[in-house]
Amino acid sequence: MYTQSFNVPDAPDGKTVPLAPSKEDAALQAAFDTRIDADGRIEPQDWMPEAYRKTLVRQISQHAHSEIVGMLPEGNWISRAPSLKRKAILIAKVQDEGGHGLYLYSAAETLGTSRDQMLEGLHSGRAKYSSIFNYPTLTWADVGVIGWLVDGAAIMNQIPLCRCSYGPYARAMVRVCKEESFHQRQGYEALLVMMTGTEEQKAMVQDAVDRWWWKCLAMFGPPDADSPNSAQGMRWGIKRVSNDDLRQKFVDATVPQAKVLGVTLPDPDLKWNEERQHHDYGRIDWNEFWETVNGNGPCNKERLATRVKAHNDGQWVRDAALAHARKQQSRNMKEAA
Amino acid sequence: MTTALKEWPLWEVFVRSKQGLEHKHCGSLHAADAAQALDMARDVYTRRQEGVSIWVVPSAQITASNPDEKGELFDPAADKIYRHPTFYEIPDEVGHM
Amino acid sequence: MSTATDYLLHLADNALVLGQRNAEWCGHGPILEEDIALSNVSLDLIGQARLLYQLVASLQGGDATEDKLAYFRDTGEFRNYTLLELPHSGPLSGYAHASLDYGTTIVRNFLYSALMALLWEALEKSANADLAAIASKSLKEVRYHLRHSRDWLVRLGDGTDESHARTQAALDHLMPYTQEFWTGSPAEAAAFAAGIGVDLQTLKADWDGIVDGALTEATLKRPLLEGYVSEGKKGLHSEHLGFLLAEMQSLARAHPNGNW
Numbered sequence: 095m096y097t098q099s100f101n102v103p104d105a106p107d108g109k110t111v112p113l114a115p116s117k118e119d120a121a122l123q124a125a126f127d128t129r130i131d132a133d134g135r136i137e138p139q140d141w142m143p144e145a146y147r148k149t150l151v152r153q154i155s156q157h158a159h160s161e162i163v164g165m166l167p168e169g170n171w172i173s174r175a176p177s178l179k180r181k182a183i184l185i186a187k188v189q190d191e192g193g194h195g196l197y198l199y200s201a202a203e204t205l206g207t208s209r210d211q212m213l214e215g216l217h218s219g220r221a222k223y224s225s226i227f228n229y230p231t232l233t234w235a236d237v238g239v240i241g242w243l244v245d246g247a248a249i250m251n252q253i254p255l256c257r258c259s260y261g262p263y264a265r266a267m268v269r270v271c272k273e274e275s276f277h278q279r280q281g282y283e284a285l286l287v288m289m290t291g292t293e294e295q296k297a298m299v300q301d302a303v304d305r306w307w308w309k310c311l312a313m314f315g316p317p318d319a320d321s322p323n324s325a326q327g328m329r330w331g332i333k334r335v336s337n338d339d340l341r342q343k344f345v346d347a348t349v350p351q352a353k354v355l356g357v358t359l360p361d362p363d364l365k366w367n368e369e370r371q372h373h374d375y376g377r378i379d380w381n382e383f384w385e386t387v388n389g390n391g392p393c394n395k396e397r398l399a400t401r402v403k404a405h406n407d408g409q410w411v412r413d414a415a416l417a418h419a420r421k422q423q424s425r426n427m428k429e430a431a
Numbered sequence: 432m433t434t435a436l437k438e439w440p441l442w443e444v445f446v447r448s449k450q451g452l453e454h455k456h457c458g459s460l461h462a463a464d465a466a467q468a469l470d471m472a473r474d475v476y477t478r479r480q481e482g483v484s485i486w487v488v489p490s491a492q493i494t495a496s497n498p499d500e501k502g503e504l505f506d507p508a509a510d511k512i513y514r515h516p517t518f519y520e521i522p523d524e525v526g527h528m
Numbered sequence: 529m530s531t532a533t534d535y536l537l538h539l540a541d542n543a544l545v546l547g548q549r550n551a552e553w554c555g556h557g558p559i560l561e562e563d564i565a566l567s568n569v570s571l572d573l574i575g576q577a578r579l580l581y582q583l584v585a586s587l588q589g590g591d592a593t594e595d596k597l598a599y600f601r602d603t604g605e606f607r608n609y610t611l612l613e614l615p616h617s618g619p620l621s622g623y624a625h626a627s628l629d630y631g632t633t634i635v636r637n638f639l640y641s642a643l644m645a646l647l648w649e650a651l652e653k654s655a656n657a658d659l660a661a662i663a664s665k666s667l668k669e670v671r672y673h674l675r676h677s678r679d680w681l682v683r684l685g686d687g688t689d690e691s692h693a694r695t696q697a698a699l700d701h702l703m704p705y706t707q708e709f710w711t712g713s714p715a716e717a718a719a720f721a722a723g724i725g726v727d728l729q730t731l732k733a734d735w736d737g738i739v740d741g742a743l744t745e746a747t748l749k750r751p752l753l754e755g756y757v758s759e760g761k762k763g764l765h766s767e768h769l770g771f772l773l774a775e776m777q778s779l780a781r782a783h784p785n786g787n788w
Contacts (some may be wrong), residue, residue: 115444137498139495139497139498140498141498162478186478190478191477193478195460196460196475199442200458200459200460203441203459208438209438210438236437266458269457269458273479412439412463415439415463415464415467416437416439416463418462418463419463422464423464
């Protein structure tokens with residue numbers, strides 16, 4: 095789900111990457127550039143510039159972290175889902191996010207980084223993940239709105255990534271997008287049903303839309319003018335469509351959906367611009383976005399500590415499986431001897 | 432508490448989507464051993480009836496061709512156009528051949 | 529008065545309560561792969577519960593629905609085994625069980641799946657054709673749950689000193705609750721008399737065989753049983769089910785006329 099601008103810089107890890115190319119590298123660089131210019135694909139064993147590798151590891155691992163942190167806000171509501179059908183749908187959905195995290199970690203591992211290394215980055219607070227998951231899910235309607243708007247925003251972002259220049263990332267995204275299509279639909283449908291219910295339910299839906307709308311717009315990342323990494327990402331075919339273009343596409347797609355649903359989007363400046371053939375919308379609060387990305391949102395500390403706890407609590411389980419596998423192997427070898 | 436042993440090894444997963452088709456690479460995962468990798472692959476990669484059979488292979492056991500040798504390995508096949516049926520002109524009245 | 533319908537509720541409540549418990553791991557599992565695997569187990573169990581509640585609702589008629597049965601019955605009306613409602617922890621009351629223990633999860637899933645692998649197979653021959661059909665579907669699912677939990681039981685028992693000790697402790701804690709499997713209830717008797725249910729005693733030797741085989745492989749010691757025998761299936765539960773249901777039912781009960 096949930097890429098935002100996965101070009102948000104992580105905090106420095108203290109290591110420096112040599113960037114000055116050698117002569118030999120210059121020839122390889124030229125071959126690489128030619129392939130990228132021809133819209134070709136790069137595979138794990140191919141030569142690639144260190145900065146390309148590093149950018150990809152950062153982007154894919156941030157994307158993977160977002161998937162697994164993203165299991166938490168919706169996971170809150172599994173135990174309280176108001177019907178058994180919705181409970182099953184929600185478990186399947188949250189489980190899918192875990193699967194997406196897994197596919198993405200695997201894609202990043204082809205670049206020579208282990209999953210443990212990436213998790214270490216997340217757990218230490220160095221690596222970023224999508225800001226949207228640092229907001230609380232306060233009512234059941236949040237589950238529907240996350241499906242409709244957050245997954246909707248994510249799909250906008252992810253479809254172009256299926257054509258990403260790095261083969262394993264593109265292939266992971268194809269699998270993710272196939273599974274993702276159910277996420278947005280289930281969310282929107284859950285809201286449609288609630289809107290046929292009681293006045294309290296309708297108010298719950300509107301309240302959730304009011305709380306999530308602006309955060310979803312911010313999810314696409316800073317305006318193009320303030321995204322220095324974007325241009326390089328576009329050049330490399332890692333990013334295919336700019337933040338602002340995706341955001342506009344999202345707004346244009348969502349307005350008619352909100353109308354069918356019968357909710358108001360909380361932006362007095364939101365209106366059709368005949369000249370641009372797009373909707374105009376109001377100003378996004380980028381201070382709040384950066385505060386949240388940098389760890390000071392309402393749930394950052396809880397989300398991170400929860401991930402760390404799950405990992406630490408699971409250590410003895412992972413160790414046991416490995417210890418058993420080794421014992422078993424040595425037993426088999428003794429038997430064979 | 433004990434110190435971590437280390438990360439579970441990586442496995443490549445191949446799934447046969449239906450009887451009669453080949454197993455196709457569909458991704459990878461971590462598991463402690465082959466038996467567990469097989470079960471994990473079932474849970475991770477066949478949640479939507481994607482498969483009827485699974486292979487798992489330790490990623491470390493895969494030997495891959497070197498991309499630097501792509502030219503000598505694969506380009507020589509490019510001019511053997513006579514291997515392809517479309518190379519041969521057959522009169523229309525012969526029909527399908 | 530107990531009827532065969534109570535027996536169906538017993539089967540349904542078992543599946544729902546354990547499904548609800550196992551789903552607590554979703555997003556918090558020991559490793560991503562296992563998080564996904566355990567969610568599959570939960571989804572199977574909730575699917576079984578839904579089919580069984582739907583069957584009960586159709587027998588009861590009127591305005592009964594699967595969700596009325598799941599969300600608007602109180603603790604004393606639930607008929608699940610006490611074993612299944614216990615938190616994923618050692619013997620602790622109230623909020624003392626803040627952390628989930630995977631050893632408890634695996635041991636419980638193993639003990640219950642071993643029973644259900646036998647019970648669903650026997651229920652394939654139930655005089656109630658709908659139940660027999662549910663049994664056939666559930667049997668395939670539970671065979672995988674048994675394979676999954678048995679595999680982990682052996683890994684945890686045979687793994688490290690720490691995992692061995694934790695798993696033995698979980699076994700010592702949970703095994704006494706399995707005595708409830710083998711003590712009769714009016715609902716089971718009614719179902720058996722009607723040809724719908726099974727005499728559980730006929731399954732005990734096979735269950736013992738499955739359990740002992742796995743415990744030996746896992747280098748775990750089967751605890752001797754004595755003392756209290758739980759009675760969840762008669763509606764007399766532990767303190768834990770009240771918390772589980774209060775959480776599970778809260779939203780549905782806050783909006784009794786809601787559409788979801």
